[in-house]
Amino acid sequence: MTDKVRVRFAPSPTGYLHVGGARTALYNYLFAKHFGGKFILRIEDTDQARSTEESLKMLIEDLLWLGLKWDEGVDPKTLKDVGEFGPYKQSERLAIYKTVADEIIKAGLAYYCFMTDAEIDKQKELFKAQGKPPHIQSPYASMPLAEALIKIKGGEKAVVRFRTSSLKKDYVFKDLIRGEVKFPSDMVGDFVLLRSDGMPVYNFCCVVDDYKMGMTHILRAEEHLSNTLRQLMIYEAMKWKPPEFGHLSLVLDEDRQKLSKRKGATSCHEFKLEGYLPEALKNFIALLGWSHPEGKEVMSMEEMIKNFSTSRVNPAGAVFDSVKLKWMNAQHLRALPHKDLWNELLPFIKTPLSGDQKTFSEGGWADKALTALKPSFETLVEGAEAFKVFSEEMKFADEAEEVFKWPTTKSVFEAWYNALSLPKWGTYLLEEEFLEIQKKIQTESKVKGKELFQALRVAVIGKPHGTELKLLVPLMKLENLKHRAKLACERV
RNA sequence: GUCCCCAUCGUCUAGAGGCCUAGGACAUUACCCUUUCACGGUAAAUACCGGGGUUCGAAUCCCCGUGGGGACGCCA
Numbered sequence: 001m002t003d004k005v006r007v008r009f010a011p012s013p014t015g016y017l018h019v020g021g022a023r024t025a026l027y028n029y030l031f032a033k034h035f036g037g038k039f040i041l042r043i044e045d046t047d048q049a050r051s052t053e054e055s056l057k058m059l060i061e062d063l064l065w066l067g068l069k070w071d072e073g074v075d076p077k078t079l080k081d082v083g084e085f086g087p088y089k090q091s092e093r094l095a096i097y098k099t100v101a102d103e104i105i106k107a108g109l110a111y112y113c114f115m116t117d118a119e120i121d122k123q124k125e126l127f128k129a130q131g132k133p134p135h136i137q138s139p140y141a142s143m144p145l146a147e148a149l150i151k152i153k154g155g156e157k158a159v160v161r162f163r164t165s166s167l168k169k170d171y172v173f174k175d176l177i178r179g180e181v182k183f184p185s186d187m188v189g190d191f192v193l194l195r196s197d198g199m200p201v202y203n204f205c206c207v208v209d210d211y212k213m214g215m216t217h218i219l220r221a222e223e224h225l226s227n228t229l230r231q232l233m234i235y236e237a238m239k240w241k242p243p244e245f246g247h248l249s250l251v252l253d254e255d256r257q258k259l260s261k262r263k264g265a266t267s268c269h270e271f272k273l274e275g276y277l278p279e280a281l282k283n284f285i286a287l288l289g290w291s292h293p294e295g296k297e298v299m300s301m302e303e304m305i306k307n308f309s310t311s312r313v314n315p316a317g318a319v320f321d322s323v324k325l326k327w328m329n330a331q332h333l334r335a336l337p338h339k340d341l342w343n344e345l346l347p348f349i350k351t352p353l354s355g356d357q358k359t360f361s362e363g364g365w366a367d368k369a370l371t372a373l374k375p376s377f378e379t380l381v382e383g384a385e386a387f388k389v390f391s392e393e394m395k396f397a398d399e400a401e402e403v404f405k406w407p408t409t410k411s412v413f414e415a416w417y418n419a420l421s422l423p424k425w426g427t428y429l430l431e432e433e434f435l436e437i438q439k440k441i442q443t444e445s446k447v448k449g450k451e452l453f454q455a456l457r458v459a460v461i462g463k464p465h466g467t468e469l470k471l472l473v474p475l476m477k478l479e480n481l482k483h484r485a486k487l488a489c490e491r492v
Numbered sequence: 493g494u495c496c497c498c499a500u501c502g503u504c505u506a507g508a509g510g511c512c513u514a515g516g517a518c519a520u521u522a523c524c525c526u527u528u529c530a531c532g533g534u535a536a537a538u539a540c541c542g543g544g545g546u547u548c549g550a551a552u553c554c555c556c557g558u559g560g561g562g563a564c565g566c567c568a
Binding site: 010011012014044046047050117120128131132133134135157159175178181182183184186187188189191192194195196197199201202203206221222223224225226227229247249250252254256257258284287288289290291295297298314315316317318319320321323324325326327328330334373374375376377448449450452453454457463464465466467468469 | 506
């Protein structure tokens, strides 16, 4: 086993990656890369009712989109194992768990339990009524192993339970994020290691895998904090040295509840569809519980890796603020070189663009269009919306109604239309040509100020507010401008 | 119910006993830039959950409350 840092992200594949899970994955990734260690993806699919290959593919898709590539785990395409500690899917490691369970049974630290669900429920209710903790007290705890084996040979189903009754002490460990945490051993009852169908249970396979896969540090969500006691007991039973643990706080919604699917977007997939950049999502999620030593907020992955430390991870729960995420996205969007921004934006633009518009070149159409429109959108979806002005039919906004009422508007619209109809223009109007027309309308119609500018804008984009016209107009095809001007004339 | 974790502006946070008259960011408001909007700039407003200790001195350490969260599964 190596001294190098080895950490893992161990999701159970039940659908797209949730932002809470994404943060756990990200912190593990940052931690691994910070120390030059390995980031491993392990698939916890022992709950066969919920785990499907379809879900696994969705999960992998999100992880890759985020750019959190793992060094060991499954191949994204074939789902075959990559790395020397495999298999990495728990459903393929059943024999390993069985061997370890047998060892614990042989040592007398676990036993076969034949209790039925009904018996368990009855006992729990009884204990609860007596104000006792609802811990199972199995009558089979004292059954000799040979006897239990005979029952099993006879076809009876049994779970394997870990024996906690003989352990009477506190379990203490130093959490990387929370400091010393102490659990009394009677906090838990005899818990299940192996289900009656032979499938291992989370707390058991987690320990076996973390140990066998050589994990040095476990960074996981707080909901697992109390599970650590059971896991520590298993490490002790096997005389294995436990890794170091760090428990991350939960990501909460606006009501300070654990983030759930019911309220807004919670999966990375949704943010991808809404036009968020993975770099922005990662940056934002990283800040949900971690901070840069100098308080820097907008960061690249390199900066996060360089500065990541569990000592700067906050133990308190963090509310997911989608407004700030949007701001963060805008920051990353605007910092992107136009060529890259254009490549990101293009798949979101559904309206037709001509060939000269689509192809990016320095100082070309797309470059200029981004300069003009970039400050007005914060997501790629909003960006695509902004680009509709170049190809989609114009709709007049409600705010335009007031402009239509001005007595001067009709003459502005007509002057604009007439100017555009002159035969001397090319496919596009140049900025100087537009300014010239504007000037001409002003002097000839004697309209100025907002009566002129807002009316012109309504004739161009259907709204009195928006991008500076001298930037926008030269990007619009003359025929489009003419068409729109005509529509405007028809309205008054 | 039992055990565990957590607690600084509305939100994310800085803060390791004196640098705190509590700093930054998002959001909010005002102003500036701009014949519009957005971007950008400047400024304002807003927080140490409560009570006890310890100390010359507490946001920071300890205790007790309170509040929030988590766990108590043949889920993970």
